[in-house]
Amino acid sequence: MPNNDEKKVLLKVTDLKQWFPLKKTKLFQKEQEYVRANDGITLNIYEGETVGLVGESGCGKSTFGRTLLQIYKQTEGKTMYYGRTLTDMAPLYVDETIKNISSGKKKIAELEAKVEALKAEYEKMEDSAEKFQKQAECENIQKKCNMEFLNLVQIIGGFYSLDDTKEAEQLLLEKFKVARVISGLNEENQMEGVDKTKEIAEKKVELEKAEKKLEELRSKYKNDEAFTKYESYRDNGVDLARLKTQEMRFLRKDMQMIFQDPYSSLNPRMTVGQIIGEGLLAHGIFKKNDEKMQAYVMEVMEKCGLAPYMIHRYPHQFSGGQRQRIGIARALALKPRFVSLITGIILFLLGRGAWKLLITYCKGISKTKNNLSI
Numbered sequence: 172m173p174n175n176d177e178k179k180v181l182l183k184v185t186d187l188k189q190w191f192p193l194k195k196t197k198l199f200q201k202e203q204e205y206v207r208a209n210d211g212i213t214l215n216i217y218e219g220e221t222v223g224l225v226g227e228s229g230c231g232k233s234t235f236g237r238t239l240l241q242i243y244k245q246t247e248g249k250t251m252y253y254g255r256t257l258t259d260m261a262p263l264y265v266d267e268t269i270k271n272i273s274s275g276k277k278k279i280a281e282l283e284a285k286v287e288a289l290k291a292e293y294e295k296m297e298d299s300a301e302k303f304q305k306q307a308e309c310e311n312i313q314k315k316c317n318m319e320f321l322n323l324v325q326i327i328g329g330f331y332s333l334d335d336t337k338e339a340e341q342l343l344l345e346k347f348k349v350a351r352v353i354s355g356l357n358e359e360n361q362m363e364g365v366d367k368t369k370e371i372a373e374k375k376v377e378l379e380k381a382e383k384k385l386e387e388l389r390s391k392y393k394n395d396e397a398f399t400k401y402e403s404y405r406d407n408g409v410d411l412a413r414l415k416t417q418e419m420r421f422l423r424k425d426m427q428m429i430f431q432d433p434y435s436s437l438n439p440r441m442t443v444g445q446i447i448g449e450g451l452l453a454h455g456i457f458k459k460n461d462e463k464m465q466a467y468v469m470e471v472m473e474k475c476g477l478a479p480y481m482i483h484r485y486p487h488q489f490s491g492g493q494r495q496r497i498g499i500a501r502a503l504a505l506k507p508r509f510v511s512l513i514t515g516i517i518l519f520l521l522g523r524g525a526w527k528l529l530i531t532y533c534k535g536i537s538k539t540k541n542n543l544s545i
Contacts, residue, residue, distance in 0.1 A: 178217040180253055182239065183408065186314075187248035189231075189238045208234040208427050211357045212248075216509070232429060236511040240426050241411050243541045247314070249321065251408035255426050257326070259380075261351035264413040268326050268344045272336050282316035320414070321404070327400035328405030329389065340393060346381040349374055350400050358421070362455045367478040386445040403491060427502035429512040433494035437486040444482040447501045454505065468504065476499040 190205035208231040216222055237243045239250060257265065258287040268275065275521050289309035313374035323332045332338040354375045360367040375376055392398035413418065430436035447468045451457045457464035475496045486494055502510055 174295075178219065180215050181218045181220075182216040183216075183249075183251040184212055184214045184239070185249045185251075187214075187235075187238065187250060188246045189234055190242055190246045209238060213307065218508075236428060237513055238426055239411075240423075241414070242428070246506055247318075247410050248410040248412070249318070250420070251406065251508075252411050252426070253408045254539070256407045257409055258346075258350045258407065259354060260409055260416050261347045261354050261363060262409065262414055262420075264343060264345050264410070265326055268323060269340050269347070270325060272323065272330075272340060275534065276331070279319050279323070282312055282319065286313050289374045322410070324401050324404040325406040325410075329392060329395075329400075329402030330402040331398035331404075332392075332395065339385075339388060341379065342385050346378065346385060349378045349381055353378060358455070360509050362458075366421070394519075414481060424450065424456075424505040424508055426509045426511070427505060427507040429495075429502050429510060433498055436498055437494060438484050442483050442485055443472070443477070443489075443497055446470060446486075446497060447504050448502065450505050456505070458515075471500050471504045475503065 188207070188211060190207050191208040193204045193206060195203070212235065214222070224235065226232055236242065238245050241250075261369070267397055282447065286309055286437060289305060289312065293302050293305040293309060296305065327336070327339065327343065330343075332337050333339065355373060356367045356371045356374065359365050360371065389398075389402070409422075411422075414422070444465065448457070448464055451464055451467070452459060457467070467480070469482055472482065473479055476495050479492065481489075489497065
């Protein structure tokens with residue numbers, strides 16, 4: 172088996188926090204209290220890898236799975252996804268970052284100065300509760316500063332070292348403008364009966380020209396030590412925490428979840444075929460009333476241990492284990508790159524067969540490099 176150094180990282184989670192605010196119990200309560208469901212999780216998930224998180228009920232497993240997929244917007248930290256590149260998606264936060272390079276650098280400098288001032292203060296103080304409070308405040312500002320720095324430098328790289336970034340800004344905006352058009356055309360091209368191949372090819376030529384201009388500009392500073400240092404931070408992954416709702420919705424077909432409760436996670440008013448096909452329709456993979464979709468849904472059902480003739484049955488007509496198979500089929504129908512399976516003792520007892528089928532199915536379509544996180 173290849174070691175992790177030889178495998179590609181699919182998800183890189185750094186210092187992830189998911190805190191839920193508590194209602195204030197006193198009229199003049201100043202400090203906001205939180206339930207710290209996930210606090211400082213750092214983890215790499217590689218392509219073709221299965222990661223298992225084990226813990227008692229209420230320890231934050233489900234919250235972590237939902238936060239990874241941004242069903243819960245994470246409180247702090249970075250979740251970098253490498254199933255698609257930044258150029259492939261061209262999310263809006265890229266443009267926002269590029270347009271605010273100057274103000275971003277200024278903000279980072281201000282935070283760094285504040286950290287130094289606080290350090291000088293608490294180092295002079297004697298050991299006391301006040302000193303530890305000041306130190307904690309300093310550490311929090313340092314984390315914020317580091318996050319602002321990474322948000323900026325992971326996109327612009329070595330251009331961070333330049334005093335005048337106008338030319339770099341213009342070229343970067345030009346590149347991602349074309350990349351966003353290509354992303355939209357690719358999405359349309361996946362729909363039934365749509366052919367955007369010609370338009371995509373034309374835009375790709377434009378993208379190559381824009382990238383060539385950027386490389387020419389970077390080559391001017393290749394011997395600059397500061398430029399090289401910051402260039403090493405450049406990251407072509409997608410920061411899930413910074414995506415807009417619609418952009419994250421676009422990634423849902425890449426990142427699917429199988430929920431813990433096979434009863435409440437299925438709509439009782441929909442048939443099995445409608446439940447499994449809902450995602451296919453939502454992402455435009457098939458059109459409504461398409462015979463090809465029904466054939467595809469039946470094929471997925473069969474692979475997940477459900478007889479195709481059950482396609483018109485409702486969830487109440489199935490056992491717990493069969494319902495879990497429906498949840499698995501719904502997730503895997505979209506051929507995701509990553510699957511988060513929230514599980515517990517209930518799933519282990521009622522859906523053990525479904526668990527084995529899921530592993531078998533994932534191995535069977537390993538060419539698509541599907542991933543499973545428990």
